[in-house]
Amino acid sequence: MKGISYSRYGGPEVLEYGELRDPKVGPDQVLVEVRAAAVNPVDWKCREGYLDGLLDAVFPVIPGWDVSGVVVRPGAAVSEFSAGDEVIGYVREDFLSRGTFAEYVAAPVRTLARKPRNLSFEEAAGLPLAGLTAYQVLVKVLGAGRGDTVLVHAAAGGVGSLAVQIAVHLGARVIGTASERNHDYVRGLGGEPVTYGEGLAERVRGLAPEGVDAVFDTIGGDTLTASAHLLASGGRLASIADPEVVSHGGRYHFVRPDAGDLAELTRLAEQGAVGVHVQETFPLARAADAHRLNQEGRTRGKIVVTPGGGTGGPS
Known part of the structure; x- marks a missing residue:
């Protein structure tokens, strides 16, 4: 072959x-x-x-x-x-x-x-990989659901775009970081876009003055540190990019194959909830x-x- x-x-x-x-x-x-x-x-x-x-x-x-x-x-x-x-x-x-x-x-x-x-x-x-990552973090790690405000980093990327869609399907309000050129794309997924870079924390606070209930970090480093300070009381933090998340009280996740989770993604795709x-x-x-x-x-x-x-x- x-x-x-x-x-x-x-x-x-x-x-x-x-x-x-x-x-x-x-x-x-x-x-x-x-x-x-x-x-x-x-x-x-x-x-x-x-x-x-x-x-x-x-x-x-x-x-x-x-x-x-x-x-x-x-x-x-x-x-x-x-x-x-x-x-x-x-x-x-x-x-x-x-x-x-x-x-x-x-x-x-x-x-x-x-x-x-x-x-x-x-x-x-x-x-599969991006969808499983998004699904496992949102459902099994963050427990995101109706009434939550979820911050998703790199919301236009492979994992981020699916995370936005899945979180919206779960009933959450989603704020997604993205470059200016991808803002309309993130809006089309159901998220509220904010621009990367200096002043990010202030822009997120402008949309969620009381903080966010959950953060899905896909970048790590300074972005992870800033995210930890954006959490509301009792907020949850997860990262797929930086194991240092545990020092901020969050959880690090490495996606694993799971036929049941993958079948659920197929169901969501056929319902039109994710694309x-x-x-x-x-x-x-x-x-x-x-x-x-x-x-x-x-x-x-x-x-x-x-x-x-x-x-x-x-x-």
Whole structure:
């Protein structure tokens, strides 16, 4: 099969497009023909070696954790899916090697759910990692709900845009930080935009004089520190970017695969409660360019790669 891989840590230039070994399908795995795979910041952080202290890399590494595609063959112990089923997945294992930037991926069944019928494969590929992150933080960590005012940072990004939509669906009022050019986009998601940078705390206080009930931090550093001071009495703070959040009385969250949570995201998508904006789509052979664009940190929604028809792959 064709795919992208890297044999050492480094910049986008270490990504190579070519023939890869066909994946073996274990008893609890599902062979998926990849129709689209989304790019996430964690992909280039893994490629650069920033997660080497956390995850072993078995080179060559195929990058990518997000996928949408079609089941080719379920493993011997899998009864949840059949050949021809359309699925999405956050295909993360506890090591780096077998990713989704290829024509086929053998995905553990615990990482998969049915694809939303109303989303294209490209849109659906952007839902798993970002959607699970947003859902798990808002529901399981912050307990956001009706009557809450929630501050979401980087509200136009992949995680932030889904967090705004999910929080609105939960009945919360949402204030979202974003650059000026993305304010209309954030409004369209249901949020109230405020601009990044100096004076952010004052701008948020202007919208929520008594403070906010919950903060979803996706940036860390000074933004996290400022956020801690914007909380109302009894407010909750969570970060996916900075473990120092615990020193401010908050919680750090690293998203985990969860088939039940992913199925809930499919339900929300089919209800029209959440959608995915795809900023740009690249052919798999140009995955390095997709990584470069994502690494610039100004993505609205998601960046996606598509491998094509998958001819010549496993049968």
